[in-house]
Amino acid sequence: MAKPRGANLRDSKRPPVSRFPGPDGDAPVPSLPSPDPDDPMSYSYTTDLAAIRAVVHRYAVQAGLTESRAIDLTLAVSEVAANTIKHAKSPGSLKIWYDAKEIVCQIRDEGVITDPMAGRREPSLDAQGGHGLWIVNQVCDQVEMQSDENGTTIRLHMNLPRRGAGQ
Amino acid sequence: MWYNKCVDLLTVSVTARESAGEPYTLVEIAGEADVTNTDELRRLLDEEVSQQPRTLIIDLSGLRFMDSSALHALLRVNRALDRQGGVLALVSPQPAVAKILRLTTADRLIPVFGSVAEAAAG
Numbered sequence: 001m002a003k004p005r006g007a008n009l010r011d012s013k014r015p016p017v018s019r020f021p022g023p024d025g026d027a028p029v030p031s032l033p034s035p036d037p038d039d040p041m042s043y044s045y046t047t048d049l050a051a052i053r054a055v056v057h058r059y060a061v062q063a064g065l066t067e068s069r070a071i072d073l074t075l076a077v078s079e080v081a082a083n084t085i086k087h088a089k090s091p092g093s094l095k096i097w098y099d100a101k102e103i104v105c106q107i108r109d110e111g112v113i114t115d116p117m118a119g120r121r122e123p124s125l126d127a128q129g130g131h132g133l134w135i136v137n138q139v140c141d142q143v144e145m146q147s148d149e150n151g152t153t154i155r156l157h158m159n160l161p162r163r164g165a166g167q
Numbered sequence: 168m169w170y171n172k173c174v175d176l177l178t179v180s181v182t183a184r185e186s187a188g189e190p191y192t193l194v195e196i197a198g199e200a201d202v203t204n205t206d207e208l209r210r211l212l213d214e215e216v217s218q219q220p221r222t223l224i225i226d227l228s229g230l231r232f233m234d235s236s237a238l239h240a241l242l243r244v245n246r247a248l249d250r251q252g253g254v255l256a257l258v259s260p261q262p263a264v265a266k267i268l269r270l271t272t273a274d275r276l277i278p279v280f281g282s283v284a285e286a287a288a289g
Binding site: 049067072074075078079085086125126128129131132135138 | 276
């Protein structure tokens with residue numbers, strides 16, 4: 001994977017990333033807002049990625065995403081969780097919640113991402129890694145990432161089709 | 168069938184080998200391929216590449232999911248075959264697998280066919 005959390009980066013002296021991409025660009029923000037809603041579904045994972053994918057896909061369809069977009073979200077969560085397995089030394093946690101407008105998957109682990117452009121550049125096909133976070137940024141409607149010495153939180157947002165829109 | 172190796176959710180089967188007189192080497196990958204079984208996938212594919220097939224066909228029709236780690240394993244096979252004058256072809260990816268091939272433009276680098284017969288015909 002793209003060095004997002006490679007040991008060399010982890011050991012570097014550069015400051016950790018705090019980023020909140022939005023219409024105004026990549027202005028850093030101090031912290032993510034606390035997860036919404038009432039009782040998000042929560043899971044802890046170590047290496048059981050297939051189980052995580054099954055859960056995400058189920059909720060994505062239940063929330064109203066089309067099959068194709070449910071596959072996108074499943075892929076994105078799997079890539080982020082794969083980073084946990086590769087680079088964090090502890091289990092990760094996944095929370096899922098949705099409302100009428102969007103479904104959000106929040107993945108948190110104790111790894112640290114120090115590259116503020118992680119996942120923003122298209123990697124070469126000859127590269128040994130680096131596609132994971134790039135794919136995440138391609139398929140999700142919004143990606144929020146915050147990383148400091150305590151760990152990394154990544155929030156993946158997918159807009160839901162408007163109900164009654166002939167979807 | 169030469170062998171049928173199962174690692175967790177991933178099954179890799181070699182059903183034809185050029186070295187045994189077949190016109191191509193055919194590997195079937197089924198289940199879910201991700202970072203948790205990429206090492207084994209890479210090792211099994213390397214074994215086939217080391218026998219220097221001219222045409223290596225990977226049938227993906229039974230593969231429900233592939234992440235970027237598994238994709239890198241396929242790209243590595245493609246590079247190795249290219250260096251030794253062979254060709255890699257992929258067959259029948261399911262939607263989730265087709266998606267990652269398309270997103271990364273790997274499907275422009277590695278030819279993708281609808282059937283083994285088409286892949287064999289080139």
